[in-house]
Amino acid sequence: MIAAGVDIGSTASKAVILDGDRVLASRIGPSSTNPGRTAREIFQQALAQAGISEARVNFIVGTGYGRAQVAFAHTNVSELSCHGRGAHFYLPAARTVLDIGGQDTKAICIDQEGNLLDFVMNDKCAAGTGRFLEMMARTLGMGFDEFAAMHFQEGEPCVIGNMCSVFAESEVINLVNEGAALPRIIKGLHQSLAGRVAALAKRVGIEPEVVITGGVAKNAGVIDAVEKKLGQKLANFPPGVDPQIIGALGAALIARDQAQRSGQT
Numbered sequence: 081m082i083a084a085g086v087d088i089g090s091t092a093s094k095a096v097i098l099d100g101d102r103v104l105a106s107r108i109g110p111s112s113t114n115p116g117r118t119a120r121e122i123f124q125q126a127l128a129q130a131g132i133s134e135a136r137v138n139f140i141v142g143t144g145y146g147r148a149q150v151a152f153a154h155t156n157v158s159e160l161s162c163h164g165r166g167a168h169f170y171l172p173a174a175r176t177v178l179d180i181g182g183q184d185t186k187a188i189c190i191d192q193e194g195n196l197l198d199f200v201m202n203d204k205c206a207a208g209t210g211r212f213l214e215m216m217a218r219t220l221g222m223g224f225d226e227f228a229a230m231h232f233q234e235g236e237p238c239v240i241g242n243m244c245s246v247f248a249e250s251e252v253i254n255l256v257n258e259g260a261a262l263p264r265i266i267k268g269l270h271q272s273l274a275g276r277v278a279a280l281a282k283r284v285g286i287e288p289e290v291v292i293t294g295g296v297a298k299n300a301g302v303i304d305a306v307e308k309k310l311g312q313k314l315a316n317f318p319p320g321v322d323p324q325i326i327g328a329l330g331a332a333l334i335a336r337d338q339a340q341r342s343g344q345t
């Protein structure tokens with residue numbers, strides 16, 4: 081039985097194709113001002129990677145900001161449920177999922193089956209999201225990998241006092257001009273983001289195990305800073321699993337369940 085999940089996020093679009101419990105393909109591409117077209121393109125790319133025709137797909141679930149634009153999906157589901165299900169697939173002991181996406185951050189509580197119990201979200205402000213770090217990396221003229229790697233170089237973190245990303249950017253420019261070392265600034269930025277994420281996690285109630293999903297989970301500096309703020313280790317996805325596709329994977333798992341329930345196999 082073939083199921084698909086298509087996650088049209090504010091920043092990136094993702095598609096996953098599942099055959100039962102096996103991930104056949106997963107694709108990530110940029111979101112656009114035409115989410116309907118982007119959804120079709122990313123789905124087609126995933127089908128090509130899986131080497132199967134669209135006609136063989138039994139059920140498709142859309143999720144993410146643009147989920148209503150996934151016209152070819154049979155139904156759509158909130159990304160909160162999808163991140164919970166996707167995280168549970170690889171980490172059945174996970175009870176708290178922190179989804180750090182491009183535009184917002186969500187702290188999600190799940191039960192032992194990966195079902196959503198509760199959530200808190202930060203959606204009115206860029207601080208504490210991928211956008212915040214993207215802005216800062218651009219200001220410092222760095223790519224993702226170089227930016228994240230600096231976190232592990234020597235030096236005490238600078239204190240970034242401003243909660244607002246626009247003011248924090250000015251603060252970073254001032255620090256650069258005062259001669260502060262870049263690793264110290266970057267550690268300070270990761271600490272500031274981690275403070276936001278930890279506050280959100282505390283509001284929803286932290287139950288171990290805790291895991292981070294979304295594109296920002298690929299930044300090892302953020303993982304380190306959140307672990308320090310929470311005072312506990314985060315659960316790791318198995319090697320080779322991209323945390324950015326977890327929402328699309330959850331959508332595909334929900335699609336699989338719905339197909340089975342409606343008797344399509």
Ligand SMILES: Nc1ncnc2c1ncn2[C@@H]1O[C@H](COP(=O)(O)OP(=O)(O)OP(=O)(O)O)[C@@H](O)[C@H]1O
Nearest residue numbers: 089090091092181182183184210224294295296298
């Ligand atoms: N290799 C990487 N290292 C660090 N950060 C990354 C990497 N790849 C992507 N990102 C960050 O991940 C973010 C996008 O993640 P994701 O796809 O989970 O967001 P989204 O689903 O589009 O957003 P939202 O859930 O807020 O609508 C971007 O802000 C980008 O900065």
Ligand SMILES: [Mg+2]
Nearest residue numbers: 089159181327
């Ligand atoms: Mg998302």
